Amino acid sequence: DTAVSQTPKYLVTQMGNDKSIKCEQNLGHDTMYWYKQDSKKFLKIMFSYNNKELIINETVPNRFSPKSPDKAHLNLHINSLELGDSAVYFCASSQRGRGTQYFGPGTRLLVL
Amino acid sequence: AQTVTQSQPEMSVQEAETVTLSCTYDTSESDYYLFWYKQPPSRQMILVIRQEAYKQQNATENRFSVNFQKAAKSFSLKISDSQLGDAAMYFCAYATNFGNEKLTFGTGTRLTIIP
Numbered sequence: 001d002t003a004v005s006q007t008p009k010y011l012v013t014q015m016g017n018d019k020s021i022k023c024e025q026n027l028g029h030d031t032m033y034w035y036k037q038d039s040k041k042f043l044k045i046m047f048s049y050n051n052k053e054l055i056i057n058e059t060v061p062n063r064f065s066p067k068s069p070d071k072a073h074l075n076l077h078i079n080s081l082e083l084g085d086s087a088v089y090f091c092a093s094s095q096r097g098r099g100t101q102y103f104g105p106g107t108r109l110l111v112l
Numbered sequence: 113a114q115t116v117t118q119s120q121p122e123m124s125v126q127e128a129e130t131v132t133l134s135c136t137y138d139t140s141e142s143d144y145y146l147f148w149y150k151q152p153p154s155r156q157m158i159l160v161i162r163q164e165a166y167k168q169q170n171a172t173e174n175r176f177s178v179n180f181q182k183a184a185k186s187f188s189l190k191i192s193d194s195q196l197g198d199a200a201m202y203f204c205a206y207a208t209n210f211g212n213e214k215l216t217f218g219t220g221t222r223l224t225i226i227p
Contacts (some may be wrong), residue, residue, distance in 0.1 A: 033214065041151075041201060045214040051200035056214050072118075088155060099145035099164070099207055101215055 003027050004104040006091050012110045013081055020077045021107045023091030031055075031096045032064060032074040037088040039107070049074055050096055081111045114139045116206050118218035125194045126226050132179075133189045133221045135204030142210040146180065146187045152200040152218075160202070163187065165209070191223075199225045 004025045004075040013019055025032065033056070034046040048056035063079045074091060091104040115138045125131035137146070148160040163171045163180050170178050175192045191198055202216040 021180070031213070035215075043203065043215075043217040045216075048214060058214075090157060090171050092157075093129050094213065096213060097209075098158060099209065099213065100147070100162055101207075101213075103149075106157075108155075 004091060004093055004102050006089075006104040006107050008107060009105060010108050010110075011039055012112065014081060015081055017081050018077070018079045019081060019109070020075055021089055021091075021109075023074045023076075023104055025072055025091075025093040025102070025104075027093055027095075027102060029093040029095045029102075030071050031094050032068065032071070033092040033094075033101065034074065034076050035090040035092060035103075043090070045093060047074075047076075078109075079102070081109075083111050085109060086111045114141075114206050114208075114216045116204055116216050116218040118204055118221050120221045121219070122222045122224070124224040124226055125191075127194055127196060129194055130190060130192045130221065131194055133191075133202050133204075133223070135189070135218055137185050137187065137204070137206050139185070139206065141208060145147040145207045145209060146178075147190045147207070147215070148176070148178070149203045149205060149217075150198075150200045150204065152197075157203075161189065167189045194225050196225050196227065198225060 031050045033048045037043045047066040052068045068074045088106045092100040092101040144165045146163045148157045179188045201220045205215045
């Protein structure tokens with residue numbers, strides 16, 4: 001029983017392409033997040049949605065656009081991919097007010 | 113803004129021994145959560161332990177325990193009876209207890225277990 005799942009797990013693409021990463025959680029949580037882990041393993045929040053409403057939007061280029069069709073799903077679309085977008089992207093979920101976030105397996109994105 | 117500092121980029125410990133990983137944080141809030149996450153080579157982020165700031169008692173989970181010093185803003189992780197499966201990156205993280213509950217992470221400590 002996968003709690004937080006992401007697809008795909010690996011993504012290799014050329015500069016300038018557009019790609020999407022999908023995330024789904026079956027924990028019944030109301031809040032979902034996207035984090036980026038760079039090559040030095042540093043993790044940083046990108047976006048957060050609570051009940052389909054955007055509540056956190058850190059300083060992220062406009063090429064990144066999250067979408068939450070319902071509270072169990074959070075997708076990340078990236079336009080015009082750049083070399084610097086290469087990273088591992090993690091989805092996470094939590095119940096607001098409970099603190100603990102549960103992470104998906106990550107999507108390793110490599111831009112060539 | 114909240115910050116989390118892990119001053120030990122790498123640590124190593126003999127199998128079956130005890131090791132302590134350090135973490136300090138900075139915040140002006142009085143109510144918050146602190147976490148330790150483990151990231152093995154599989155890259156999965158696994159919750160190890162969590163501490164609520166209002167609780168004075170230190171959290172424990174089997175071989176894992178924390179030393180939470182609220183006044184000193186310190187949150188160290190002790191791993192007892194270290195096992196080969198404990199080898200991983202360990203991240204200390206902070207989250208507020210209200211509003212935007214994003215996790216702010218430290219830079220991580222890579223733990224090596226020596227057989």
